[in-house]
Amino acid sequence: MAIDNQYLQIKLTEKFGDLVFNFEDSYGMLSFEAPKEQNLKVLQYLYDEPTLGFQFLTDLCAVNYPDDKGRELAVVYHLHNLQTNTRIRFKVFTSIENTDVFTASKLFSAADWMERETFDFYGVNFVGHHNLKRILNVDEMDYFPLRKEFPLEDQTRIDKDDEMFGRG
C-alpha cells in the first residue's frame, strides 16, 4: 500500500517547516522543492524516517530553465520506497553562476555516476563528490552540451562541414 501523498507532505512540513515548499501532485506522484543547502538533510530524513523509507535512488538529473534568473538549473532526485512502492520527486534549484550542490553519493552509491553524468551535461558542481569528471562525452569538451544556450543546429561550430548540410 503506497504512502499517502498528504501524509508525506505533513511529515515533511512538520520536520522542515518553510524550507520545503512548492508541493505538487503530478499524476499521483508528489514532488516538492527545498533550498539547495538543505538537499542532504531532506534526503537523509526521507531515508531514515521509518514511516517514509525512501532508500532507493531511481534517478538523478538536471533541468535547465534559462529564463528563470537565479534558478536556472534544477537538480531532480527521483526516490522510491521499495517496500510500499511509493515514488517521490525532490528538486533543488541553483543559479548557473554558482552551481555548487552537495553530493548525494555518500548516501546513495547510485548517485556516483548519475552525478558525473549530470555534471557532464549541465555542469552542476557536486561538492564532495570523489571523482567528478566527464563520463559520457569526450574529455576535451569545454562546454556543457545540454544547457539551453546551445541551439540544436549551432551555426557557429567549426567542426562541421556546412556543405554537407546543404547550406554551404
Next chain:
Amino acid sequence: MSRPVRFNIHPIEAKISDAIGNAPAPEGYGGDGFFTARLSDVVGLARKNSLWPLPFATSCCGIEFMGTMGSHYDLSRFGSERVGFSPRQCDLLMVMGTIAKKMGPVLKQVYLQMAEPRWVIAVGACASSGGIFDTYSVLQGIDQVIPVDVYVPGCPPRPEAILDGFMKIQDLVGQESIRRRNGEQYKALLNGYGIE
C-alpha cells in the same frame, strides 16, 4: 483447369562462360610464352581483385553491409571473399555507421594499425558527414580524423550502392602508381591528419 503456376520444363542450360568473368589483362606486349607490362598495372590488377575489407560497422549501414556480404549481393564476386577482422591483415577499411567523437581516436588507431597500402571507404551519410546527427557528440564525418578515398551516400545506402563504392575503390587501387605511397603529396596528406 490449368494450374496457376507454370513450370519451366525446358530450362536453358547455364553456360559456364556467363558465370565467370576474367579480369582483363593489362596493356602490354605479349608473344609465345612471355608477356611484358608495366609493373604498376600488374600489381594494381592483383591488388584490386584481392582486397581484404575490414568492416568497421557501428550502426544500420553495417546491417546493409551484412546484406552486401551475403549470397544475394555477394561482395566476394569482387575478389574480397576474405573479410578480415584484424586491421594488420586488411587493405580496405570500410567505415559504416555513426562515429561518435569518443569513437574517433579508436577509428584512427585502427587505421594506423593497418599496413600500407590501405584504403578507406565511408559508407552512409553518418560516416561521410555526420548525417542527421548534427549534434555535440557525433563526429561530423570520419574525414575529420582519417583520409577517405570513397564516400557512399545514403541513409543507409542500398547494397548496390555499397558495391558501386567498392568498385570505385577497385578502380582507384588498379590505377594507383606503385610510387604514390612514397610520394611527397601522400606524406603531406597524412601529415594533415597528424599521422607520421
